[in-house]
Amino acid sequence: MRILVLGGTAFLGRAVSRAALARGHEVVCAARGSAPVADGAGLVVVDRDDPDGLAPLRGQRWDAVVDVSRQPGQVRRAVAELTADHWVLVSSANVYARFDHLEQDEHGPLLDPLADDVMPDMSRYGEAKVACEQAVATTASWTAVRAGLICGPGDDSGRLGYYPWRLAHPTGADVLVPPDLDHPVAVVDVDDLADWLVTCAQEQVHGALNATGPTHRLGDLLDLAREVAGSDAALRPVPAEVLADAGVEAWAGTPSLPLWVDDPEWRFFSTLDSSRARAAGLVTRPLRQTLARALAHEQTRTTPRTCGLTDEQERDLRRRLDQHQEDARA
Structure with a gap:
């Protein structure tokens, strides 16, 4: 062709x-x-x-x-x-x-x-x-x-890669993560999507089709990211009110905690029924592999990350969280 x-x-x-x-x-x-x-x-x-x-x-x-x-x-x-x-x-x-x-x-x-x-x-x-x-x-x-959310090598947004990278480079005994670990999230590896786009061209697949990977709990994704990073850091959820007071956004931007959406009307944004695409040949690799590929990209990137927390931002947020929990106990 x-x-x-x-x-x-x-x-x-x-x-x-x-x-x-x-x-x-x-x-x-x-x-x-x-x-x-x-x-x-x-x-x-x-x-x-x-x-x-x-x-x-x-x-x-x-x-x-x-x-x-x-x-x-x-x-x-x-x-x-x-x-x-x-x-x-x-x-x-x-x-x-x-x-x-x-x-x-x-x-x-x-x-x-x-x-x-x-x-x-x-x-x-x-x-x-x-x-x-x-x-x-x-x-x-x-x-x-x-x-859906396209991730993997070359993804300079860092929305998936931030978590394995942060877990590989913690600023303390824990890594700060969103409050809702049951939040549904799905991603598609860039090379899996690209390969299927070529199939669509070859086979002249007709019409509009959704294309993303399986839906996971955010907590399960973070556990996999922790394993991929080989990290001993604990996952520490931050309450939404602490994030709001600190100006930490959901999904993307700086500072932010990516992959989580705090607006109920957008809760299922990243999830899609991709059964038609799978019937037409879409094959997606295990999430662990995409996380590992994203981490490798993050370890060598030279451009600024457009989401997540810098070291100092995470330290500041941890201090706020410690104070919030201390106040709650008082």
């Missing part, structure tokens, strides 16, 4: 390129060229923000196009200007309007699509992805993959 990856130089796009090349496909990446493509892939330099940016690709035919864009205008122009037998769009669970029940399937209500070509900020990410889905759905053959 001749596969065009619109992107291909960052996290998931590069993983898709590697997976396709491993199966013997010809891969061409269309990107700004600010980062290298996978070994063996071709590169066509394009600027998708330019209305005429896809000109170098016109007149060619592709067996499949894989698009990771979140900007509706970019996807609309690609669908209008490029010729392909099948389209694979990397969409997101953010397209859903509600997250108030466990593992919703593809029939859940969606947000309204973004009418504009460019989303003004990340608060409109879900609406933008709905619009991107609508654009590829105008083609004769398409897959929209509503991915």
Whole structure:
């Protein structure tokens, strides 16, 4: 197959390129060229923000196009200007309007699509992805993959990798974790998702499908992270009111305790019914392996982590927690 990856130089796009090349496909990446493509892939330099940016690709035919864009205008122009037998769009669970029940399937209500070509900020990410889905759905053959939380090597968000890294580098006898250890959480390894995206291209899997790994209790995930890190540190949950007083957020950001959502309406955000994807060939590795791969990435990263607690932030939060517990006993 001749596969065009619109992107291909960052996290998931590069993983898709590697997976396709491993199966013997010809891969061409269309990107700004600010980062290298996978070994063996071709590169066509394009600027998708330019209305005429896809000109170098016109007149060619592709067996499949894989698009990771979140900007509706970019996807609309690609669908209008490029010729392909099948389209694979990397969409997101953010397209859903509600997250108030466990593992919703593809029939859940969606947000309204973004009418504009460019989303003004990340608060409109879900609406933008709905619009991107609508654009590829105008083609004769398409897959929209509503991915969950993508983790593993190259994930600079650190949302999964923070916990095994922190457990490997504790600031005390314990590691501070969210208050709700029963919180449901699911992730998908970047290479498992990438491999299945290539399957979608090969098999021309049709329609919108959820794609993430099995649902786990946060407490079980943290126990696995502790084992992967080889850590003796205890897990110490911090009450929500102590986190709020300290300005520590849920899910992401700095400072934060990731993977936990404190809004009941978003409690099941990361969980998805991915049974259709599994029936269509999605295979996900054990969570322990993804945690180990995430830890290896965290140990060698050179960019700032965008979630979790710094050493000093964790020490400060521990002092607050000690005082809170002392006051409660008084």
